Amino acid sequence: MPFREFFTACSKGDQMAGFWLLYRLQNRSEHKLTRDFWTFLLNRSARRHGGYVGPGAAIAGEPVLPHGLHGVYISRFAVIGTGCRIYQNVTIGEVNGRAPVIGDDCLIGAGAVLVGNIRIGNHVKIGAGTVIRQDLPDGCTAVAQPPRILERGTADDENDKPGLAGNKSERPGP
Known part of the structure; x- marks a missing residue:
């Protein structure tokens, strides 16, 4: 694959292996000029589809x-283990320069x-x-937050309000 097609595929997000190659090159570069060049390519690639992986x-x-x-947003202070599967719109963020440490798999x-x-x-x-926002032990499953009831009403209160489904006299007919 020619370089231009490879670079375009990386920019669109079709070629994630190429993205991670650029990421490794950026982290290994010792000179500021080469690191800035890899950072430019990474930012171009990540910005095209709204993601960010912090340089550190x-x-x-x-x-x-x-x-x-x-x-996907990954803080520059984050630590991620091997074999992790991360779906779209995930935020691995920092608070006061401290970010999550995520285990393997x-x-x-x-x-x-x-x-x-x-x-x-x-x-x-x-x-x-x-x-x-809290530590999770090995092998556990964490799911959505429990719902919090802000205001509790009775069934009679809902039927008395005009325009609600419980009040049949206010319901528009077909």
Whole structure:
């Protein structure tokens, strides 16, 4: 594959192996000029599909990104183990310069948010839309937050209000 086609595929997110190659080259470069060049290519690639991987993030191996880097934010302070599967719109963020440490073979569902100085164990599954702010032990599964009831009404209150489904006299007919 010619360089131009390879670079275009990396930029679109079709070629994640190429993205991780650029990422490794950036982290290994010792000279500022070459590191800036790799950073430019990485930022171009990541920005095309709304993702970000911080330049100092410690990522062992190549994480599996089934949807590419679409909406994935990985803090520059994050540590990610081998074999992790990260779906779209995941945030691995920092608080006061401290980011999560994620173990090996973890699954992080779409839209999950992991923030702060927390440790995620090995073989952990995090469900879609889950917000994690505490440590998780090895092999556990974390799912969505429990719902919190802000205001409680009675069934009679709902039927008395005009325009609600419980009040048949106000319902428009077919």
